[in-house]
Amino acid sequence: MxxxxxxxxxxxxxxxxxxxxxxxxxxxxxxxxxxxxxxxxxxxxxxxxPVPTPPPTTDIDRRIRRLDERMDRAERNIRDLDRRVDRLEQRVTRLEARPRPRTT
Missing domain, CATH: 3.10.350.10 (LysM domain)
Structure with missing residues (x-):
């Protein structure tokens, strides 16, 4: 890919x-x-x-798999938030670079 x-x-x-x-x-x-x-x-x-994961055999396995899924979602959310912060910082930088209108 x-x-x-x-x-x-x-x-x-x-x-x-x-x-x-x-x-x-x-x-x-x-x-x-x-x-x-x-x-x-x-x-x-x-x-x-991907290697297919075998079905969980115990309650602990199910809990671990659920936590892994939550971690994956959290990591995707963090990457998305990082991208949004980067875009906002770029916009702020551009806005700060603009000359300010004079007020009299």
């Missing part, structure tokens, strides 16, 4: 998000040392088919 690098992304963060080794990202994208990436860069992320 292709992924566009967002502000604040690192190779480690992208690898962790998609569950692939960092070295695999570097290899498939031919990223030379010192392994810099830039905002807007298209990166190919080799996605492995």
């Amino acid at each position: 292709n992924y566009v690098v967002q502000p604040g992304d690192t190779l480690n963060a992208i690898a962790a998000r998609f569950g692939v080794p960092v070295q695999e990202l570097i290899r498939v994208n031919n990223i030379p040392a010192p392994y810099y990436i830039y905002i807007g860069q298209n990166i190919y992320v080799p996605i492995r088919p």
Whole structure:
């Protein structure tokens, strides 16, 4: 799958998000040392088919799976909020850079 690098992304963060080794990202994208990436860069992320999880066998397994699902949702919400904050900061910066109208 292709992924566009967002502000604040690192190779480690992208690898962790998609569950692939960092070295695999570097290899498939031919990223030379010192392994810099830039905002807007298209990166190919080799996605492995998900391994189906067996049905929970105990109450603890069910609780752990529910907590994992909640963590995934929370992480998605945090990424969405980070993007919104970045956009707001960009807007504020643009507004602050505008000349202020003179009042007499």
